[in-house]
Amino acid sequence: MVDNQTTSCDLMVFGALGNLAKRKLFPALFQLDRAGLLAPDNRILAIARRNMTTEQVRDTLREELEAQLGLDDIDDAVFRQFVQRVDYCQLDFNDTEGFSELNGWRTPGNQLIVYMATPPSMYGVIARNLRAQDCCTDRTRVVVEKPIGHDLDSSRVVNDELAEVYHESQLFRIDHYLGKETVQNLIALRFANNLFASQWDQNHISHVEITVAESVGIEGRWGYFDKAGQLRDMIQSHLLQLLCLIAMDPPSDLSADSIRDEKVKVLKALKPITRDMMDQYVVRGQYTAGTSEGRPVPGYLEEEGANRSSSTETFVALKAEIDNWRWAGVPFYIRTGKRLPEKYSQIIIHFKPAPHYIFDPDQKHLANNKLIIRLQPDEGMALKILTKDQGLDKGMRLRQGPLELTFSETFEAERIPDAYERLLWEIMRGNQYLFVRRDEVEHAWRWVDQIIRNWQDSGEPPKRYAAGTWGPVASIAMITRDGRSWYEDI
Numbered sequence: 001m002v003d004n005q006t007t008s009c010d011l012m013v014f015g016a017l018g019n020l021a022k023r024k025l026f027p028a029l030f031q032l033d034r035a036g037l038l039a040p041d042n043r044i045l046a047i048a049r050r051n052m053t054t055e056q057v058r059d060t061l062r063e064e065l066e067a068q069l070g071l072d073d074i075d076d077a078v079f080r081q082f083v084q085r086v087d088y089c090q091l092d093f094n095d096t097e098g099f100s101e102l103n104g105w106r107t108p109g110n111q112l113i114v115y116m117a118t119p120p121s122m123y124g125v126i127a128r129n130l131r132a133q134d135c136c137t138d139r140t141r142v143v144v145e146k147p148i149g150h151d152l153d154s155s156r157v158v159n160d161e162l163a164e165v166y167h168e169s170q171l172f173r174i175d176h177y178l179g180k181e182t183v184q185n186l187i188a189l190r191f192a193n194n195l196f197a198s199q200w201d202q203n204h205i206s207h208v209e210i211t212v213a214e215s216v217g218i219e220g221r222w223g224y225f226d227k228a229g230q231l232r233d234m235i236q237s238h239l240l241q242l243l244c245l246i247a248m249d250p251p252s253d254l255s256a257d258s259i260r261d262e263k264v265k266v267l268k269a270l271k272p273i274t275r276d277m278m279d280q281y282v283v284r285g286q287y288t289a290g291t292s293e294g295r296p297v298p299g300y301l302e303e304e305g306a307n308r309s310s311s312t313e314t315f316v317a318l319k320a321e322i323d324n325w326r327w328a329g330v331p332f333y334i335r336t337g338k339r340l341p342e343k344y345s346q347i348i349i350h351f352k353p354a355p356h357y358i359f360d361p362d363q364k365h366l367a368n369n370k371l372i373i374r375l376q377p378d379e380g381m382a383l384k385i386l387t388k389d390q391g392l393d394k395g396m397r398l399r400q401g402p403l404e405l406t407f408s409e410t411f412e413a414e415r416i417p418d419a420y421e422r423l424l425w426e427i428m429r430g431n432q433y434l435f436v437r438r439d440e441v442e443h444a445w446r447w448v449d450q451i452i453r454n455w456q457d458s459g460e461p462p463k464r465y466a467a468g469t470w471g472p473v474a475s476i477a478m479i480t481r482d483g484r485s486w487y488e489d490i
């Protein structure tokens with residue numbers, strides 16, 4: 001059931017002293033409180049194994065919020081109101097007996113939200129230990145982070161462990177890209193504007209590009225990242241979710257299952273990339289030393305904690321095809337990487353040219369309309385259209401220009417909430433539409449696993465690219481072979 005208003009709830013954060021909690025969860029909860037979106041009796045129990053008192057944890061929260069949100073953002077009164085909600089419980093998640101302490105903290109009758117900001121290997125043990133307490137009723141919602149496993153088999157183990165204790169309707173699997181305002185806007189763009197809805201298929205679209213470029217390296221997360229790589233870390237989750245939102249058929253309504261059913265159909269229709277297709281369809285890269293934002297940076301193999309012979313990829317470009325009526329013959333070119341020249345995420349829809357061209361043959365290359373959807377930064381969209389160049393001497397020369405919508409300029413300059421604010425708010429309201437269902441996770445793994453197996457079988461190392469460049473040249477060759485290029489006018 002979806003609540004329309006903020007409900008009274010108790011939130012338990014397992015792993016509350018970790019990186020995610022510090023950087024994302026507590027800042028998001030603070031912002032919700034500041035916006036008046038936490039009910040007066042909402043309480044937060046921070047749970048971790050370090051020996052600390054509630055007072056110490058509240059003090060560190062102040063420092064961390066100041067660091068994350070900037071000093072100006074912290075209002076004393078709001079901060080005091082916020083930290084009063086927070087208690088700390090020292091607990092090793094393997095200590096079954098220790099879980100009994102959690103019961104004393106709960107407000108009887110309140111909705112309970114259990115947020116597992118822990119390694120996925122802990123999800124099962126926490127769920128089982130909670131089952132022994134009064135923390136698994138139908139008034140409980142459980143939030144888990146990506147990645148769910150590192151392949152299909154291990155994701156099934158994690159999902160089975162959760163399913164042993166909780167019903168699917170209680171599970172909120174986070175993919176934080178779904179919490180980004182501009183990602184949700186894809187649904188509005190596609191299904192609120194008949195102009196696009198009627199053009200959204202292989203009759204009108206020639207190809208689609210999805211780029212999620214990061215300028216950061218692995219940010220001290222070698223231990224995690226080296227076991228994952230960019231394909232598992234970014235494509236299996238965020239980029240396939242973006243692809244689904246672009247490619248799915250219209251859902252019959254905005255309910256979680258209507259949307260998720262349509263996404264699953266897309267994932268099931270993804271054409272497997274077989275071993276003999278790999279050369280043409282997938283490029284894997286790893287950064288070497290170079291520059292980032294004007295300063296020298298080490299290569300992946302020289303990062304802190306690195307194993308110097310790692311063949312983990314930090315860049316992937318691939319061509320995905322969707323075997324269904326809507327998308328037959330329309331490639332989706334996807335690329336994502338770390339230590340690229342800048343951070344931006346955008347989707348480009350390349351429309352087919354008009355069936356008959358009557359203008360200057362030299363300008364024929366301009367003839368495709370493009371819809372550019374900027375997810376971050378500078379959120380907005382531009383529709384590239386052709387008009388006549390102005391002036392008596394120009395004849396019918398064409399000029400390409402944008403119909404431009406920059407959200408920060410067109411709409412009142414409101415702060416764009418961080419993805420985790422939106423996601424936490426939806427969890428409190430019990431709305432699962434921005435969360436990933438089990439079958440989505442598993443179909444995504446099935447497709448990604450095959451690519452990983454192909455890499456393992458070939459034993460070919462990733463191609464090198466210097467930090468601060470756009471990835472291996474092979475990624476340019478991949479799209480050029482099809483007579484296309486990555487869109488550059490950012």
Ligand SMILES: NC(=O)C1=CN([C@@H]2O[C@H](COP(=O)(O)OP(=O)(O)OC[C@H]3O[C@@H](n4cnc5c(N)ncnc54)[C@H](OP(=O)(O)O)[C@@H]3O)[C@@H](O)[C@H]2O)C=CC1
Pocket residue numbers: 014015016017018019020021047048049050091092093094116117118119120122145146147
């Ligand atoms: N950090 C990020 O940006 C992102 C993280 N995620 C996911 O979020 C989850 C958390 O990640 P992250 O915060 O980076 O991880 P961290 O390792 O920084 O935090 C994990 C937390 O869990 C605690 N913990 C682990 N084992 C136990 C145990 N047996 N008993 C008690 N406490 C325990 C750790 O305690 P201690 O400090 O004592 O070790 C720590 O507080 C992971 O699933 C990750 O994949 C997803 C997207 C982005």
Ligand SMILES: O=C1O[C@H](COP(=O)(O)O)[C@@H](O)[C@H](O)[C@H]1O
Pocket residue numbers: 214233234
């Ligand atoms: O989930 C992850 O996402 C971040 C990128 O997120 P963004 O919101 O900054 O675009 C990525 O850096 C990280 O490796 C990955 O685990």
